[in-house]
Amino acid sequence: MANILLKLRFHAIRLTGQFPKTETLEAKQKALQNEFDEFIQYGESDELKKFQELKVWFETKEHEKVKQELKALTYKTSPEFQGEKEFLSLCKNKSLKNYLLLVETNTPKEYLEIEKSGLPQKFTELETYVKSPEYKKDRKRFVAENTEEYQKEIEYLDLKKNEKIKNYFNLKKSKPLQDYFQIENSDILSKYNELKSRVESKEFKVRKDYLLSTDKFEKTEQYQKLQEFTKLNNSDKIKWYFKSLKDDKFKDLKKWELTFSDDFEGKKLDQQKWLTKFFWGEALMNSNYSLASDNHWYTEGKNINIDNSILKIATRKEKANGLSWDSRFGFIPKEFEYTSGIITTGTSFRQQYGRFEAKIKVNTSEGIYHAFWLVGDKMLPEIDVFRKKGDGSSKIQGAFFWQNGQSKPAKSITSIGGLSLDSNFYILGVDWDEQKITWKINGIPFKEETNNLPQGTVYMVFSSGVNGKANDSKLPITFEVDWVKCWAHKKE
Numbered sequence: 001m002a003n004i005l006l007k008l009r010f011h012a013i014r015l016t017g018q019f020p021k022t023e024t025l026e027a028k029q030k031a032l033q034n035e036f037d038e039f040i041q042y043g044e045s046d047e048l049k050k051f052q053e054l055k056v057w058f059e060t061k062e063h064e065k066v067k068q069e070l071k072a073l074t075y076k077t078s079p080e081f082q083g084e085k086e087f088l089s090l091c092k093n094k095s096l097k098n099y100l101l102l103v104e105t106n107t108p109k110e111y112l113e114i115e116k117s118g119l120p121q122k123f124t125e126l127e128t129y130v131k132s133p134e135y136k137k138d139r140k141r142f143v144a145e146n147t148e149e150y151q152k153e154i155e156y157l158d159l160k161k162n163e164k165i166k167n168y169f170n171l172k173k174s175k176p177l178q179d180y181f182q183i184e185n186s187d188i189l190s191k192y193n194e195l196k197s198r199v200e201s202k203e204f205k206v207r208k209d210y211l212l213s214t215d216k217f218e219k220t221e222q223y224q225k226l227q228e229f230t231k232l233n234n235s236d237k238i239k240w241y242f243k244s245l246k247d248d249k250f251k252d253l254k255k256w257e258l259t260f261s262d263d264f265e266g267k268k269l270d271q272q273k274w275l276t277k278f279f280w281g282e283a284l285m286n287s288n289y290s291l292a293s294d295n296h297w298y299t300e301g302k303n304i305n306i307d308n309s310i311l312k313i314a315t316r317k318e319k320a321n322g323l324s325w326d327s328r329f330g331f332i333p334k335e336f337e338y339t340s341g342i343i344t345t346g347t348s349f350r351q352q353y354g355r356f357e358a359k360i361k362v363n364t365s366e367g368i369y370h371a372f373w374l375v376g377d378k379m380l381p382e383i384d385v386f387r388k389k390g391d392g393s394s395k396i397q398g399a400f401f402w403q404n405g406q407s408k409p410a411k412s413i414t415s416i417g418g419l420s421l422d423s424n425f426y427i428l429g430v431d432w433d434e435q436k437i438t439w440k441i442n443g444i445p446f447k448e449e450t451n452n453l454p455q456g457t458v459y460m461v462f463s464s465g466v467n468g469k470a471n472d473s474k475l476p477i478t479f480e481v482d483w484v485k486c487w488a489h490k491k492e
Contacts, residue, residue: 003414003447010446014418020442022359022425036250042241051238054229063222070220075211080204087195096192098176099183107171108180114168123165126156256487260349263483264311269304272348276301279346279459285331292326295466296338303341313464313479315340315368317472338470342463350376350457351486356385357429358462359482362421366392367470370479372428374458380409381454383437386428390468394419398430398439398447414439414447425482433489460484 013019020028042048075081090096102108114120129135130153135142142150159165171177183189198204210216217223232238244250262273269276277288277300288298297320304313316339324334362370371387384399395417404410419426419441431438432453439447464479 003412006445006447007414007416010416010441010444011418013444019444022427022442025427025442026359032250033253035244036253039241039244039250042237047232047237048241051229051232054225054232057225058229063226066220066222067217070216073211073216075208078207078211080207080211083195083204084199084208087192087199090188090192090195093188095179095183096188098179099189102176102180107177111168111171111177114164117164119159119162119165120168120172123156123159123162126152126159130156255489256355257490258485259351259354259488260345260484260486262485264306264309264481267306269301269306269311269343273345274343274348275346276304276341276343278342279344282347287323289323289325289331290334290336290465292324293467294324295336295470296340297322297334297336298342298463298465299339301341303339304343309482311343311462311481313341313343313370313462313481314476315464315466315478316476317470338466338475340463340465342461344461345459346461349486350459351488352454352457353432353434353489355429355431355485355487356460357427357486358385358484359425359427360386361423361425361480361482362388363474363477363479364388364392364394364421365471365474365477366390367466367468368464368475368477369467370464371462373461373463374430375461376454376456376458381452383430383432383454383458385430385439386441388421390466390470393417394421396421396428396441400437400449400452402452404452410452412447412449416441416446425480460486 135149135153138149139153141147142153210219213219260273262270275282277298281288288300290296290298296315299320303316304311306312317337318339320336320339322334322336323331325331356374358372360370360372367390369388369390372385373387374383374385375381381400381402384397384401386396387399388396395415396419397413397415399411399413401409401411427440427442429440431440434453436448436450437453438445462479462481462484464477
């Protein structure tokens with residue numbers, strides 16, 4: 001019943017135009033695979049690693065804390081402001097201003113030099129004597145007799161005319177000069193000089209400009225990190241990566257790992273991958289053979305060629321001599337009327353479970369069959385991914401054969417028609433796991449098998465040949481394979 005439903009669904013998809021064209025499907029799969037490869041590569045990139053580090057940092061909200069701290073950091077609340085305020089206040093001190101005016105002149109020096117000369121003291125002493133009552137009482141006599149006392153008056157009068165003396169006593173009465181000597185060694189001057197040095201320094205100016213600036217946060221490491229995070233967070237690449245991660249668009253691809261592939265890019269068949277004979281012919285006698293029921297001889301590669309990356313197996317009308325296997329008589333010589341080809345991975349690749357696919361095109365003709373099948377060391381069980389009987393129709397079959405203890409093997413066969421086998425390539429394959437085998441054409445299931453599943457590894461076989469009365473006028477007939485690929489389920 002399950003196969004009937006699958007077959008009906010398959011035909012419904014085809015009849016309603018929903019059946020995917022091989023080229024479209026392949027392009028879509030290739031694009032998805034390329035995108036998945038890019039997804040994996042980007043997932044390991046330094047850029048994504050950096051974004052994730054920045055995201056963790058961003059969620060700590062360190063940048064907001066720093067921004068608030070800097071917002072509260074103003075010039076008016078700073079030690080620099082207090083220092084400058086104190087300095088400007090000192091600059092208004094009148095005594096200090098007088099000191100600063102005189103410190104740049106020679107006036108204090110000149111004053112001190114006159115004082116050190118002793119002249120002011122001498123003048124004061126003489127003036128005191130001349131103006132004393134005792135001198136005035138006897139002055140006339142001192143003048144008349146030109147005494148030593150009178151000579152002191154003459155000296156006094158000479159000093160009184162001296163410009164230095166005049167200047168000295170004028171300066172002595174000067175408030176600025178008084179302030180100068182008051183400030184000269186004071187704590188006020190020390191504080192002024194200290195504050196002046198600090199306020200006029202380059203470091204102070206830089207700090208003041210910084211404290212007055214409105215872009216303090218923009219100058220921080222946190223701002224730079226925030227800018228980098230924002231840029232990455234808004235990047236199309238990051239958005240694509242996390243959207244892909246969320247949507248899980250690569251869910252199916254993540255299940256598989258490629259285990260075998262051949263695109264037939266070389267000019268010759270890769271002998272490391274393919275045998276051009278039955279596996280047991282190679283294993284037992286290093287020679288080819290055909291079956292007793294075959295009308296064709298499998299040449300060792302002469303009927304196989306690669307053209308424009310397409311492997312072609314040709315079935316021809318030509319006589320050939322070779323060995324035929326008969327279950328009753330063993331290997332016996334036989335003359336064959338036709339030749340054809342076979343390739344297998346019997347010595348290079350075997351696998352239990354997975355996906356086995358090939359892109360295939362076949363010529364249909366009476367009496368000529370084509371097949372892509374899987375088999376192990378025994379003849380049964382056998383999985384025919386597809387087989388085309390030599391009936392000249394457009395039908396292909398998916399088939400499964402197994403030993404049921406009777407003389408003839410048990411079989412399960414499903415036929416699908418309506419395909420353009422002569423003109424179009426199709427992707428034919430099976431998915432096989434512990435529960436079932438599913439046959440597909442261009443990704444659309446048309447058959448399932450859940451009973452008597454194979455228990456060991458299998459290898460792949462592609463073959464053509466003559467299994468009925470052939471129309472020799474249509475020969476040679478070809479079986480074309482664009483590529484072969486196998487995948488295994490990734491281990492958890």
